[in-house]
Amino acid sequence: MNTQVPIVGAIEELRRYVGARRAAGERIGLVPTMGALHAGHLSLVEAARRTADRVVVTIFVNPAQFGPNEDFARYPRTLAADVEKLSSVGADLVFAPMADEIYPPGFATKVVMEGPACADLEDRFRPTHFSGVATVVTKLLNQAQADVAVFGEKDYQQLLVIKRLARDLDIATEILGAPTLREADGLAMSSRNIYLSREERERARQLHDTLTDAARRILHGDDIGAATGAARARLADAGFDIDYLEARHAETLAPVSSLDEGPIRLLAAAKLGATRLIDNIAVQS
Numbered sequence: 001m002n003t004q005v006p007i008v009g010a011i012e013e014l015r016r017y018v019g020a021r022r023a024a025g026e027r028i029g030l031v032p033t034m035g036a037l038h039a040g041h042l043s044l045v046e047a048a049r050r051t052a053d054r055v056v057v058t059i060f061v062n063p064a065q066f067g068p069n070e071d072f073a074r075y076p077r078t079l080a081a082d083v084e085k086l087s088s089v090g091a092d093l094v095f096a097p098m099a100d101e102i103y104p105p106g107f108a109t110k111v112v113m114e115g116p117a118c119a120d121l122e123d124r125f126r127p128t129h130f131s132g133v134a135t136v137v138t139k140l141l142n143q144a145q146a147d148v149a150v151f152g153e154k155d156y157q158q159l160l161v162i163k164r165l166a167r168d169l170d171i172a173t174e175i176l177g178a179p180t181l182r183e184a185d186g187l188a189m190s191s192r193n194i195y196l197s198r199e200e201r202e203r204a205r206q207l208h209d210t211l212t213d214a215a216r217r218i219l220h221g222d223d224i225g226a227a228t229g230a231a232r233a234r235l236a237d238a239g240f241d242i243d244y245l246e247a248r249h250a251e252t253l254a255p256v257s258s259l260d261e262g263p264i265r266l267l268a269a270a271k272l273g274a275t276r277l278i279d280n281i282a283v284q285s
């Protein structure tokens with residue numbers, strides 16, 4: 001049986017733990033999450049573990065990053081199961097604050113960004129999302145004072161936003177990206193996959209298949225606009241309602257029209273029924 005990972009809810013307790021471990025010469029890794037943990041999250045814990053002596057996981061469903069018509073109320077909250085999973089991978093501490101610990105009465109500050117937060121991708125469809133993410137992540141990084149924090153490449157634009165905010169705000173924590181974990185048919189693991197009906201789940205694999213084919217075409221010399229256009233048409237035929245599917249520079253997210261402008265990333269968001277899926281892959285051999 002695994003020993004259950006301790007849970008704290010107060011910033012002060014988190015700081016006390018991290019302070020004591022750092023005073024003992026240990027390196028601290030942080031994995032911020034919104035809970036509803038799956039194997040993808042656990043792989044972030046393992047990535048943190050490879051570079052740190054102690055791994056702290058935060059679980060907080062951040063209201064500020066959900067738009068008014070998004071799924072904040074129904075977002076899965078599964079703390080007991082999450083804690084069990086984190087215990088099984090040997091996480092050292094869970095920080096699971098209540099909303100007023102993070103946003104006390106009178107809270108009046110927002111981190112609003114340009115650069116990767118205004119790339120006309122997720123931000124076009126979720127205009128307040130990255131301000132909500134940047135605000136909470138700035139707070140979590142300040143609260144934890146970890147040496148390194150790990151975020152998934154699945155939310156690729158988010159990863160670049162967080163790297164940039166840490167750099168711009170002189171936050172000393174090193175920000176690491178970790179690869180997307182996929183189901184056997186290629187669907188990127190996501191806490192939102194449980195919203196898919198059985199029939200939608202069968203079709204959902206086409207998002208990754210389509211991105212993979214488009215990347216292959218681009219690598220074989222096809223015109224980028226033609227390859228992404230064909231990918232959009234294929235997804236639309238499969239019943240996806242596409243928000244975007246685009247080729248961008250992997251570091252700046254600037255639009256690209258030729259392989260010479262690379263490294264290139266293909267990024268997509270599309271709805272299947274009421275469920276919005278996002279995915280991205282590198283265009284590389």
Ligand code: PAF
Pocket residue numbers: 032033034060062065133136137155158
């Ligand atoms: O990727 C997530 O789960 C969230 O956006 C994050 C980084 C934990 C901030 O709430």
